[in-house]
Amino acid sequence: MRMALYRPWKRCPVVRIPVIAVGKLSIPEVAEKIIAEGQADIVALGKGLLADAFWVKKVEEGKPERIRPCIGCHDGCMGRVMKGKPLSCAVNPATGRESSYRLVRAERPKKVAVVGGGPAGLEAARVAALRGHEVILVEILKDLLIGGLPVQHMNRLMLLDLLKFHKVEVLTQTSLLEVLEDGALLIDHELRRRYSSADGIVVAVGLKPERGLYQALRNQTPNLYLIGDSRNPQNVMNAVWDAYEIGRMI
Ligand SMILES: Cc1cc2nc3c(=O)[nH]c(=O)nc-3n(C[C@H](O)[C@H](O)[C@H](O)COP(=O)(O)OP(=O)(O)OC[C@H]3O[C@@H](n4cnc5c(N)ncnc54)[C@H](O)[C@@H]3O)c2cc1C
Ligand SMILES: Cc1cc2nc3c(=O)[nH]c(=O)nc-3n(C[C@H](O)[C@H](O)[C@H](O)COP(=O)(O)O)c2cc1C
Ligand code: SF4
Numbered sequence: 462m463r464m465a466l467y468r469p470w471k472r473c474p475v476v477r478i479p480v481i482a483v484g485k486l487s488i489p490e491v492a493e494k495i496i497a498e499g500q501a502d503i504v505a506l507g508k509g510l511l512a513d514a515f516w517v518k519k520v521e522e523g524k525p526e527r528i529r530p531c532i533g534c535h536d537g538c539m540g541r542v543m544k545g546k547p548l549s550c551a552v553n554p555a556t557g558r559e560s561s562y563r564l565v566r567a568e569r570p571k572k573v574a575v576v577g578g579g580p581a582g583l584e585a586a587r588v589a590a591l592r593g594h595e596v597i598l599v600e601i602l603k604d605l606l607i608g609g610l611p612v613q614h615m616n617r618l619m620l621l622d623l624l625k626f627h628k629v630e631v632l633t634q635t636s637l638l639e640v641l642e643d644g645a646l647l648i649d650h651e652l653r654r655r656y657s658s659a660d661g662i663v664v665a666v667g668l669k670p671e672r673g674l675y676q677a678l679r680n681q682t683p684n685l686y687l688i689g690d691s692r693n694p695q696n697v698m699n700a701v702w703d704a705y706e707i708g709r710m711i
Contacts, residue, residue, distance in 0.1 A: 479502040479503060480501045480502050480503070481501060481502070481503040481504070481505050482495050482500065482501035482503070482504050482505070483504070483505040483506075483507065485508075485533065486504050486505075486506065486509075487506050487508065487509025487510075487512075487516065487528075487530070487531055488530075488615075489520045489525040489528070490525075492504040492506075492520075493520075508531040508533070508538060508550075509528075509530075509531050511531065511537075511538050511548070511549075511550040511553065511556050512529050512530060512531035512532075512550050512552050512553050512556075513528050513529040513530075513531075513553065514556070514559075515527075515528075516528055526618075526619070526622065527619075528619075529552055529553060529616075529619060530552075530613065530615040530616055530619065531550075531552070532551065532552060532613050532616060532697065534551050534696070534697065534698065536551045536696060536697070536698040537549045537550040537551035537552070537553075537554075537556070537698050538550055538551075551696075551697055551698030551701060551702075552616070552697070552698075552701055554701060554702045554705040554706075555705075562705075562709070564588060564591055564592055564708075564709060565592070566592055566593050567592045567593045567594055567711075570593045570594055570595065571594050571595070571660035571661060571711065572594070572595045572596075572597075572644075572657075572658050572659050572660050573586075573589045573594045573595070573596045573597070573659060573660065573661050573662075573663065573711060574596075574597050574598075574599065574637070574644075574645045574647075574657055574659040574661075574662045574663070575589070575596060575597070575598045575599070575662075575663045575665060576599050576636065576637045576662065576663065576664050576665065576666060576674070577599075577600065577608075577664065577665035577666040577667055577689070577691065578598060578599075578600030578602070578604075578605035578606060578608065578631070578633070579606065579608050579609050579665060579667050579689060579690070579700065580606070580609075580612060580620075580689070580697050580700045580701055580704075581665040581667070581688045581689025581690070581691070581700035581701065581703055581704040582598060582600070582663070582665035582666075582689070582704070583598070583605065583606065583620045583624065583704075584620075584700070584701045584704035584705055584708065585663045585665060585688060585704035585705075585707050585708045586598045586624060586627075586629045586708075587620065587623050587624065587627060587629075587708070588704065588705055588707075588708025588709060589663075589707075589708040589711055590624075590627035590628070590629050591627060591708075592708070592709075592711075594711065596627070596629045596630070597629070597630045597631075597632065597657050597659070598624065598629050598630070598631050598632070599631075599632045599633075599635040599636060599637060599647055600631070600632070600633050600634075600635065601634065601635065601636045601666075602633065602634070603633055603634055604633060605620075605621065605624075605631065605633070606620065606621075608667065609667060609690070610697075612697075632647065632649070632655075634649055634650040635647050635648065635649045635650075635655075636648055636649075637662070637664075637674065637678075638654065639678075639681075640662060640678045640681040640682050640685065641656070641681075642682075643658055643659075644656055644657050644658040644659045645657050645659045645662055660684060661684035661685075661686065661711050662678070662682065662684065662685050662686070663686045663688060663704075663707055663711070664678075664685065664686065664687050664688070664691055665687075665688045665689045665691055665700075665704065666691045667689055667690040667691045667694075675687045675691065686707045686711070688700070688703040688704050688706075688707055689703055689704060
């Protein structure tokens with residue numbers, strides 16, 4: 462038998478019992494190919510199911526693009542277990558505490574402005590929109606998810622799709638100029654100003670501990686929230702968890 466990673470692995474001809482393949486096989490196409498080509502009888506998933514408990518259902522229903530991909534960071538699962546903390550997941554903060562952390566529809570839908578198009582901003586926008594809020598997302602650069610660390614391709618596609626699906630309005634090359642009593646004054650790269658009504662503003666402007674915008678605006682409204690690296694530079698897990706928490710409560 463040749464020892465190798467995943468697919469080049471060859472089934473041992475003398476083994477008569479079912480063979481289970483395991484280890485980073487949570488891309489549906491890869492898992493299906495292993496079964497289709499007879500390289501194993503069963504594919505087992507570990508982390509893929511922590512990131513998305515509905516992995517199997519989504520594959521069964523022919524909607525693999527709806528799967529929330531595991532990013533292989535180990536921060537929320539094994540990393541937490543090693544520290545004696547309950548198991549969870551960096552990209553799915555509800556894992557392991559599904560009932561207490563589930564998302565419920567907002568009783569009173571609000572208008573929410575999210576400033577910053579990194580992982581934290583996108584997660585806050587996704588969760589707030591999922592709960593029925595009307596969300597506008599502004600990013601100072603030309604595109605989302607290009608400001609900080611390059612985000613994995615699958616996660617990037619999924620987040621962008623979800624924003625579209627939840628009808629989050631996205632304004633690139635735009636920033637927040639001023640917090641008004643009932644909204645936000647936005648400004649784009651050509652110095653055009655635009656008013657957007659907002660009941661709450663989430664600042665997720667990131668990578669460096671840049672709190673200038675937040676400090677300048679915090680006395681102007683009680684509904685201003687600072688999340689992600691902007692609050693405390695750490696990693697994707699902390700940015701996503703911060704964002705989920707605000708999106709869940711706002
Ligand atoms: C080199 C490097 C490697 C890393 N490796 C890892 C890793 O392996 N694993 C891991 O988990 N984490 C890693 N991190 C950390 C991770 O990238 C961050 O924790 C994460 O990106 C934080 O997300 P965020 O949304 O808070 O901030 P960011 O990703 O920085 O996003 C902030 C966004 O706000 C935008 N913005 C800034 N100012 C304004 C403004 N005034 N108006 C509008 N938009 C604005 C920016 O353009 C940017 O798009 C790494 C970081 C670096 C620098
Ligand atoms: C949080 C966590 C706990 C695990 N605990 C065990 C364990 O107790 N025994 C074991 O043999 N493997 C354990 N594993 C390894 C998994 O069974 C699996 O082999 C590994 O995660 C690779 O598969 P995956 O890429 O689909 O996650 C654990 C993995 C994770 C992420
Ligand atoms: S914490 Fe990271 S490695 Fe673990 S399941 Fe979630 S995304 Fe995957």
